[in-house]
Amino acid sequence: xxxxxxxxxxxxxxxxxxxxxxxxxxxxxxxxxxxxxxxxxxxxxxxxxxxxxxxxxxxxxxxxxxxxxxxxxxxxxxxxxxxxxxxxxxxxxxxxxxxxxxxxxxxxxxxxxxxxxxxxxxxxxxxxxxxxxxxxxxxxxxxxxxxxxxxxxxxxxxxxxxxxxxxxxxxxxxxxxxxxxxxxxxxxxxxxxxxxxxxxxxxxxxxxxxxxxxxxxxxxxxxxxxxxxxxxxxxxxxxxxxxxxxxxxxxxxxxxxxxxxxxxxxxxxxxxxxxxxxxxxxxxxxxxxxxxxxxxxxxxxxxxxxxxxxxxxxxxxxxxxxxxxxxxxxxxxxxxxxxxxxxxxxxxxxxxxxxxxxxxxxxxxxxxxxxxxxxxxxxxxxxxxxxxxxxxxxxxxxxxxxxxxxxxxxxxxxxxxxxxxxxxxxxxxxxxxxxxxxxxxxxxxxxxxxxxxxxxxxxxxxxxxxxxxxxxxxxxxxxxxxxxxxxxxxxxxxxxxxxxxxx
Amino acid sequence: xxxxxxxxxxxxxxxxxxxxxxxxxxxxxxxxxxxxxxxxxxxxxxxxxxxxxxxxxxxxxxxxxxxxxxxxxxxxxxxxxxxxxxxxxxxxxxxxxxxxxxxxxxxxxxxxxxxxxxxxxxxxxxxxxxxxxxxxxxxxxxxxxxxxxxxxxxxxxxxxxxxxxxxxxxxxxxxxxxxxxxxxxxxxxxxxxxxxxxxxxxxxxxxxxxxxxxxxxxxxxxxxxxxxxxxxxxxxxxxxxxxxxxxxxxxxxxxxxxxxxxxxxxxxxxxxxxxxxxxxxxxxxxxxxxxxxxxxxxxxxxxxxxxxxxxxxxxxxxxxxxxxxxxxxxxxxxxxxxxxxxxxxxxxxxxxxxxxxxxxxxxxxxxxxxxxxxxxxxxxxxxxxxxxxxxxxxxxxxxxxxxxxxxxxxxxxxxxxxxxxxxxxxxxxxxxxxxxxxxxxxxxxxxxxxxxxxxxxxxxxxxxxxxxxxxxxxxxxxx
Numbered sequence: 001x002x003x004x005x006x007x008x009x010x011x012x013x014x015x016x017x018x019x020x021x022x023x024x025x026x027x028x029x030x031x032x033x034x035x036x037x038x039x040x041x042x043x044x045x046x047x048x049x050x051x052x053x054x055x056x057x058x059x060x061x062x063x064x065x066x067x068x069x070x071x072x073x074x075x076x077x078x079x080x081x082x083x084x085x086x087x088x089x090x091x092x093x094x095x096x097x098x099x100x101x102x103x104x105x106x107x108x109x110x111x112x113x114x115x116x117x118x119x120x121x122x123x124x125x126x127x128x129x130x131x132x133x134x135x136x137x138x139x140x141x142x143x144x145x146x147x148x149x150x151x152x153x154x155x156x157x158x159x160x161x162x163x164x165x166x167x168x169x170x171x172x173x174x175x176x177x178x179x180x181x182x183x184x185x186x187x188x189x190x191x192x193x194x195x196x197x198x199x200x201x202x203x204x205x206x207x208x209x210x211x212x213x214x215x216x217x218x219x220x221x222x223x224x225x226x227x228x229x230x231x232x233x234x235x236x237x238x239x240x241x242x243x244x245x246x247x248x249x250x251x252x253x254x255x256x257x258x259x260x261x262x263x264x265x266x267x268x269x270x271x272x273x274x275x276x277x278x279x280x281x282x283x284x285x286x287x288x289x290x291x292x293x294x295x296x297x298x299x300x301x302x303x304x305x306x307x308x309x310x311x312x313x314x315x316x317x318x319x320x321x322x323x324x325x326x327x328x329x330x331x332x333x334x335x336x337x338x339x340x341x342x343x344x345x346x347x348x349x350x351x352x353x354x355x356x357x358x359x360x361x362x363x364x365x366x367x368x369x370x371x372x373x374x375x376x377x378x379x380x381x382x383x384x385x386x387x388x389x390x391x392x393x394x395x396x397x398x399x400x401x402x403x404x405x406x407x408x409x410x411x412x413x414x415x416x417x418x419x420x421x422x423x424x425x426x427x428x429x430x431x432x433x434x435x436x437x438x439x440x441x442x443x444x445x446x447x448x449x450x451x452x453x454x455x456x457x458x459x460x461x462x463x464x465x466x467x468x469x470x471x472x473x474x475x476x477x478x479x480x481x482x483x484x485x486x487x488x489x490x491x492x493x494x495x496x497x498x499x500x501x502x503x
Numbered sequence: 504x505x506x507x508x509x510x511x512x513x514x515x516x517x518x519x520x521x522x523x524x525x526x527x528x529x530x531x532x533x534x535x536x537x538x539x540x541x542x543x544x545x546x547x548x549x550x551x552x553x554x555x556x557x558x559x560x561x562x563x564x565x566x567x568x569x570x571x572x573x574x575x576x577x578x579x580x581x582x583x584x585x586x587x588x589x590x591x592x593x594x595x596x597x598x599x600x601x602x603x604x605x606x607x608x609x610x611x612x613x614x615x616x617x618x619x620x621x622x623x624x625x626x627x628x629x630x631x632x633x634x635x636x637x638x639x640x641x642x643x644x645x646x647x648x649x650x651x652x653x654x655x656x657x658x659x660x661x662x663x664x665x666x667x668x669x670x671x672x673x674x675x676x677x678x679x680x681x682x683x684x685x686x687x688x689x690x691x692x693x694x695x696x697x698x699x700x701x702x703x704x705x706x707x708x709x710x711x712x713x714x715x716x717x718x719x720x721x722x723x724x725x726x727x728x729x730x731x732x733x734x735x736x737x738x739x740x741x742x743x744x745x746x747x748x749x750x751x752x753x754x755x756x757x758x759x760x761x762x763x764x765x766x767x768x769x770x771x772x773x774x775x776x777x778x779x780x781x782x783x784x785x786x787x788x789x790x791x792x793x794x795x796x797x798x799x800x801x802x803x804x805x806x807x808x809x810x811x812x813x814x815x816x817x818x819x820x821x822x823x824x825x826x827x828x829x830x831x832x833x834x835x836x837x838x839x840x841x842x843x844x845x846x847x848x849x850x851x852x853x854x855x856x857x858x859x860x861x862x863x864x865x866x867x868x869x870x871x872x873x874x875x876x877x878x879x880x881x882x883x884x885x886x887x888x889x890x891x892x893x894x895x896x897x898x899x900x901x902x903x904x905x906x907x908x909x910x911x912x913x914x915x916x917x918x919x920x921x922x923x924x925x926x927x928x929x930x931x932x933x934x935x936x937x938x939x940x941x942x943x944x945x946x947x948x949x950x951x952x953x954x955x956x957x958x959x960x961x962x963x964x965x966x967x968x969x970x971x972x973x974x975x976x977x978x979x980x981x982x
Binding site: 007008009010037038039040041042044046047048049070074075114117118120121122123124142145146173174176177178180181183184185186187216290291293294295296305326328336337340341342343363364365394395398399402405406409411453 | 532535557558559571583586587592595596599602603604606607608609611612613615616617626628629630631633637638641655656657658659662663665666667669670671672674695704729757773775776777778807808809810811813814818819822825832845847848849874877878880881882883884885888889891892893950
């Protein structure tokens with residue numbers, strides 16, 4: 001049965017979970033039904049949850065190696081993280097870090113692009129490389145019986161890519177084609193616009209993969225320079241996780257990465273730009289991108305959020321869980337369940353090295369664009385005006401803890417979590433204190449946090465859709481609506497508009 | 504440099520020297536055996552259980568042997584709409600109670616409707632197993648089908664349709680592939696339905712559908728994870744065993760899709776598709792067929808990974824496409840092998856079509872070489888290992904074997920059949936199923952390429968032509 005042919009009741013983005021928490025169930029049933037009513041059987045005593053403990057070592061060349069053992073699956077994931085990503089793209093060269101990372105697997109001194117694919121796929125494995133914010137990644141997932149040859153290929157692509165002009169041109173064309181498709185999807189376009197609205201020209205403002213124009217400007221020299229600046233062992237972390245013994249993993253790491261030479265120049269520091277506090281916008285914007293043929297309107301609420309290392313991180317996580325962290329969270333309740341206005345509504349606190357964005361998003365028919373925008377803002381506001389009842393808070397925390405634990409069930413999920421902790425300089429032990437940290441958050445924490453860090457005054461609204469169908473209603477609530485026709489949209493600029501001078 | 508040259512040589516030989524037999528680098532990896540227990544209750548329900556105590560969770564799946572192919576005539580989208588209603592209220596649970604019992608305790612739940620089955624599943628902390636068995640029995644036996652639930656879920660499904668098929672630039676193509684690939688079999692109606700038929704459905708239709716298909720002798724329960732077998736068996740008897748089996752017969756689809764006798768070609772347009780796409784489909788045998796193994800291997804060789812035939816030719820070498828897919832969509836009654844290419848800019852759909860067909864012909868003319876065969880098998884094993892990392896994945900594997908293949912033991916034996924596939928097998932099925940007469944071709948073009956004066960009706964009805972082979976359709980396409 002082909003997984004693509006299944007129609008899911010809810011978007012897979014909602015699903016994740018596990019952990020034992022006792023709940024009180026309220027049943028609200030009509031009198032007619034009350035006779036012969038059965039109560040669900042109560043749960044039995046919960047089993048405790050234990051997560052594997054990461055262990056680490058640094059090689060002589062400065063490469064930090066972290067290993068997490070989890071027997072039983074016959075699989076191993078290995079990931080190399082370079083500590084910079086899209087935020088180091090020079091202003092006119094949005095997409096440079098992502099192109100550089102993507103090109104790793106497109107040819108090395110030892111193997112051409114087809115040979116790399118052939119080599120890793122012959123082992124049954126997959127090799128991916130790409131940049132995100134704050135990090136550039138190369139990872140491989142493989143049967144444990146084939147780990148060493150797979151790691152050799154991983155090291156080869158990270159250490160010795162050749163960035164041939166032919167491959168650069170090929171990737172440029174592919175990326176531009178993919179961007180054309182992405183820009184025709186209201187949800188994706190809305191997110192690109194939201195980043196510009198929140199960050200302006202600051203390092204997180206541009207689309208990570210670049211724009212049609214910026215991709216055109218990137219030259220081979222730019223790529224080579226980025227690679228030689230950042231891709232070095234003392235600026236990298238190797239995480240190996242899954243069905244392997246730690247000793248074997250460290251030995252393989254030493255054999256394969258031990259001779260990766262450390263340059264004599266000092267290692268690059270994380271970008272100072274990202275660390276600076278965002279200046280609050282003088283007034284939040286309400287931006288409509290008019291896509292006349294849009295089949296739906298994508299509605300996004302966006303504002304500044306938190307850094308990963310913020311001391312209030314767990315308060316943020318729990319607050320987000322209450323608002324839009326799952327099927328039963330407030331946004332989906334109000335928008336999908338109560339009103340049937342969407343297939344799903346959710347929110348996310350995208351924490352980064354610098355302050356990241358907070359987004360609440362959904363898609364709805366064009367006619368409902370305005371009402372959904374109001375619902376997003378009103379629900380955000382309610383977090384700080386109304387206290388959360390414990391009957392709501394407890395399950396939202398359980399959902400968050402369940403999500404987290406379920407992420408750790410697969411080798412690649414485990415490696416990603418540990419990699420993230422290592423990247424942000426956090427204690428690797430946090431895996432085992434996560435559940436308690438979440439449990440400790442109170443209703444008062446949530447209300448205070450929402451008021452101080454996520455208030456509606458800083459919230460921007462972005463809608464991509466057929467403006468004619470919702471803009472009049474929208475103006476009734478938001479007088480400062482800006483409408484940008486799709487053809488005039490410019491993602492290269494904080495103004496979001498093509499300059500009239502350019503024509 | 505020496506090493507690189509010899510790798511290149513090996514690669515060249517692997518493609519050109521079909522008869523070359525290379526020594527096996529390593530012994531074939533084994534897929535760990537899944538141990539399960541099975542039984543059938545007196546009401547006809549079948550039960551499978553897989554004990555695994557490595558994490559304190561349990562996955563519970565309820566497989567109903569009804570899918571979108573069973574949608575009543577004129578009520579396409581029904582099975583899926585009904586799936587939504589199963590999450591509303593029952594005699595003993597108010598609406599969304601299942602979310603209280605799953606998400607609220609750190610678990611999750613979801614469901615999917617496929618062509619042949621509808622599966623409801625949840626993963627919860629293992630101490631909630633009894634609670635969820637009770638909940639599943641309640642919604643099977645005592646679902647409330649009322650007007651309010653029906654109407655609100657219908658609205659959600661319409662939004663789902665818009666989100667997944669109308670808004671995305673190539674959503675319409677997904678629908679077209681189904682509609683044009685089958686002429687008689689109900690697989691031709693996409694499971695999501697359409698807005699007109701959803702609007703036309705009534706509460707009586709829903710009740711009739713429920714009565715027909717939601718009965719214990721049409722259910723397979725699969726549970727995987729941290730539980731005690733004896734306790735589990737007792738709970739199953741208590742909650743699920745008590746549900747009576749109805750007396751009436753169950754309607755079953757018994758439509759034979761005729762063999763294709765000539766290539767058929769279609770052109771249609773996407774309102775927000777920035778670039779063309781080409782889809783080619785072939786009818787293939789049912790999922791349980793012996794040919795399915797070689798077809799899976801062929802699918803892998805054709806489309807899995809950047810070293811696959813299609814990627815290498817269309818994306819890398821010729822830069823005709825920005826993406827390609829090969830998908831052996833195995834289904835209960837008959838299967839559909841699909842090839843799709845998303846064009847690169849300034850490239851013509853005819854050229855992508857030609858290149859896709861050329862790759863199929865290569866596989867018909869020349870047996871694949873041993874390294875490619877071994878690669879495909881390694882890829883298939885790895886993907887099964889990945890799928891079985893979680894309890895839900897284990898349950899899915901057993902459920903699929905039990906319900907769609909009619910034999911749960913195939914969850915362990917199928918991989919041996921895959922490993923036994925030879926180059927001759929692959930060549931044989933390529934010749935048998937990928938013939939000119941068994942082909943449907945769809946060119947999906949940006950709206951801007953619709954010519955004036957075409958007799959294409961509004962609402963996107965695809966033009967059809969009976970092409971006698973390749974080449975452009977009437978009216979011309981592309982730049």
